[in-house]
Amino acid sequence: MIESVIAIAAAYLLGSVSFSVLFAKLLKGIDIRNHGSGNAGATNTLRVLGKGPAILVLVLDICKGILAVWLGRWIAPDYDWTPALAGLAAVVGHNWPLYFHFKGGKGIATTIGMLATLCFLPALFAGIIAIATIVLTRYVSLGSLLFVTLTPVFLVVYDAAGWHDYGMPVLIVSLVIWALAVWRHRGNLVKLKNGTENKLGSKSGGKERSLG
DSSP, rough: OHHHHHHHHHHHHHHHHHHHHHHHHHHHOOOOOTTTTTOOOOHHHHHHHHHHHHHHHHHHHHHHHHHHHHHHHOTTTTOTEEEEEEEEHHHHHHOOOGGGGGOOOOOOHHHHHHHHHHHHHHHHHHHHHHHHHHHOOOOOHHHHHHHHHHHHHHOOOOOOOOSSOHHHHHHHHHHHHHHHHHHHHHHHHHHHHOOOOOTTTTOOSSSOOOOO
């Protein structure tokens, strides 16, 4: 059990490394949370710092989720729940980072990394639909919410069809991630409903973005 606690704690500390905050401070000497949408994530990095830093932030945030799951597998290989909980801890760390006064992003990029590592095919299919939605609508928030919604749906489909059982820990954690993402995007949902949500590429600073 102590191994699980160590893995989950390490994953939270890993998730708390906010690359968008660090790059903004390094490149422009600013706190990115005071600029653009105010979100410490890849999409706001795109707006404030440009494409290069945004891509790097996206990749690194995804890697946090991947590494967190593997920390659970390496440190506590005998506990089925640990990899999933470690992945969740990384998302929580990204959203409420210890090192940055608990003010972080929305955790979608880190969620992509952890879910792709825990259940690659369900996450892949959900991701394809999410990306297609973003391309067609340019609403990053809508694509993000579709991803976290459809991943547990595909998990259930895979299990029901007898293709693969990814296990109860993965399903439950994916549902917790869905609830967390919906809560973090509650403002976006209101804007989507009202037709006031800004699209990808918009210069508006309204706090509407995802992938953070």
